[in-house]
Amino acid sequence: MTALLTILVLVFILVAIWQMVKIFDLAQAKVENSQIATDNDNRINGYLMISFLAFIYIITIVSFVKWGDLPLLSNSASEHGPQIDNLMIISLTIIFIVQTVTQFLLHYFAFKYKGEKGRKALFFADNNKLETIWTIIPVIVLAGLIIYGLSTWINIMGVDESDDPLVVELYAQQFNWKARYAGEDNTLGKANVRLIDFDRANILGLDEADPNAQDDVITTELHLPVGKPVLFKMRSQDVLHSAYMPHFRAQMNCVPGMITQFGFTPTVTTAEMRLTPEMTDKVVNINNIRVEKSKELIANGEPALDRYEFDYLLLCNKICGKSHYNMQMKIIVETQEEYNAWMKEQKVFKNSLIN
């Protein structure tokens, strides 16, 4: 019913606009009705152009003030994170300056040089000097960005085996994640989806004969010791997925038929992150929103929402089917001792098989 009313209102608004235009047209009929812009149109639209510039500036300011200090832009939780964030902030600053200046010129000129009968425009077809200037400036700026960007990229993507990273497999399937730790030998056992055997609980298709596989540990939560480099090996059993860990500035697709990789070092434990002022603010804000929403839900006889507590997350970020929007895994970064204690509770592969 409300929708019907909305549609009706919209129709009436449209009719009203049409009527207004008609009146406007009739009022102009005596003067001229060629549907070509008159000096009056030029003036009005010139002023609208300068107002539109104000609108662009306002929406920019509002967006930055309200949503610009998102924790994701500043407090990364991995060693390489600050490099990405710095590059991002520098790029955003350059963009902001260029955007502000060029939009000003564009709209200001549109306002300043609005047409008047009898005035003649300047015949100005070419100027090599000007064009050289605005070719050279972007070249210099971009050269800087390319060099900075590429050095960051190479730094992030290069895997240094000498760091002795913790090897973890991220295994994707419609619509959940599993993690496989390499165990004591820190070498993942061979695996292929053709070896999956549900009857024996070999759910990731590990090669049961491979000695490296015996001590592998399969979990549904990802625990990482803080300060220790991790090398993720990604695998997917069905369609493309993408392992996206935004807090760690990390992402890599999981591709059926091949193994992809991404490495980083977590630097902030979950407990520490929960205590940072930005995060506590964010969590309080989110919980306020959830309380409001819960009121509504309770009024409709539905259960209230749980309180939110911050956790790192692994999200799927490549369209993978119906429940793509709910494919996630909790990541817990903890001290080495906590990690060791947790790991001790997990079953190794050879003990998890059903005979």
Added chain:
Amino acid sequence: MSAHEDTHAHEDHGHHHKETFVTKYIFSQDHKMIARQYLITGTIMGVIGVFMSMMFRIQLAWPEKPNVLFEAFLGKWAPNGVMDADIYLALVTIHGTIMVFFVLTAGLSGTFSNLLIPLQIGARDMASGFLNMVSYWLFFLSSVIMVISLFVQAGPAAAGWTVYPPLSALPMAQGGSGMGMTLWLVSMAIFIASSLLGSLNYIVTVINLRTKGMSMTRLPLTIWAFFVTAIIGVISFPVLLSAALLLIMDRSFGTSFFLSDIFIQGEVLHYQGGSPVLFEHLFWFLGHPEVYIVLLPALGITSEVIATNSRKPIFGYRAMVASILAIAFLSTIVWGHHMFVSGMNPFLGSVFTFTTLLIAIPSAVKAFNYITTLWKGNLQMNPAMLFSIGLVSTFITGGLTGIILGDSALDINVHDTYFVVAHFHLVMGISALYGMFAGIYHWFPRMFGRMLNKNLGYIHFWVTAICAYGVFFPMHFIGMAGLPRRYYTNSNFPLFDDLANVNVIITLFALVGGVFQLVFLWNFFSSMFYGKKAEQNPWRSNTLEWTAPVEHIHGNWPGEIPHVYRWSYDYSKPGHDEDFVPQNIPLKEGEEELQH
């Protein structure tokens, strides 16, 4: 010389045959009629595409709430009026496909290349009227198939407009990957054939049928843009066709081009040795040039509209042509920036970062040249001019964030988030749409012999302009907060709860913006029949199309084709009384032509 003989042959042809209703309105070989057919088909597809976006925007703002629109239009896909997650993905997929290919490729290039190439270069018609007709009807057929695919039992294609396998290849992975995807692929294959026929025709026409005096350096920038667009299309579309054919093989004939080692729904599939990454390469080898296939014609139209309405020559004609060529060249070697985190070798990523960021240089030159064209002009604020200025504005805003996405290191964290959605909608979606609107407002008198109502045009522009920024500007920020695209709802991630109100704001702008396109549709269809009769050259423009009679005739000009003596940008040239000098006016004694 051969071109000259050819046009005479055409003239005779016109005299001998009386046109019937069918040959005039349906199977027409006249480029002006084909342009109108493209425009109207494109508009209808556009209405479908925009309406879909409004539906999924409602779902994103008020997730999993019943809505009467869903109940009315989605039927079984909206039990109790709540949108189903599968149909959400299908809506997103078909919205993307329709807008990119059917509206902004066929609707834009098809309309204006067809209308303007013969008229602006001084030709009687396209090089092959027959192929042109076949091109349109293939486009029509592919549109019909795409629309039919919306009604199949298991749902339309829903793997995203990029249709990456294995999701798109396996019906057990997703309902939409059954008959829906088959029809999608068939429709696209036909579409590509249509596009290739059109493009070849455009290229041949521009090369061979220019009137006397119309050297390449006197071509209006519209023609340069259409010409280069057609070349990019011919280079890249066949690669998509091959990808589509290989995908059809994998789907229906058991080959393993893109598939390997798949375990789904409890069984191992036989595929071995293929790679989805190969498909990504093939897809984006078209996919990225496609962005410029969409954008360049819009920029060409803008060049023409801005120059005419500023009453000034376009600034830096040579630089504009050079930047079109540079963009076209670079566009074919940057596709990998869509694949930085695809598992591709990181070294390749470095190369693609380098080539991608280079594109910013010709783009910057174009933006600065547009702005300089406005400087000290005498701006006539016709609706077409407003849309052109709007295009430059969104092109800058959207283009700048490309610096972030093209940078592989930064792409890691914003890849496939709403930041990407915001970027490409502004820089290619909205910009190209503005270009298309600018073209329609500017050449409507040429197409239909009547004027569009300017006041409705003003309302249309200003509401659209505000809504476009209202929708896509905040979207950058939810992307930077890490919100992935193509999520049916964000409510499973309390982490994103503080972004829910942004989504509501975006949706409100989207709904208002969408509804106000009705103002345009009203204006378009009512002016077609009841608009004020157009005069010969309403915008006092220099290009040749305005020398042809208002009434459409086969062969465009009743007598001889006008000869060309100057470039098309002699606006406000000193030494002339009028502030425009059409291309067919000979140079005055002692007048110098600008050296290009």
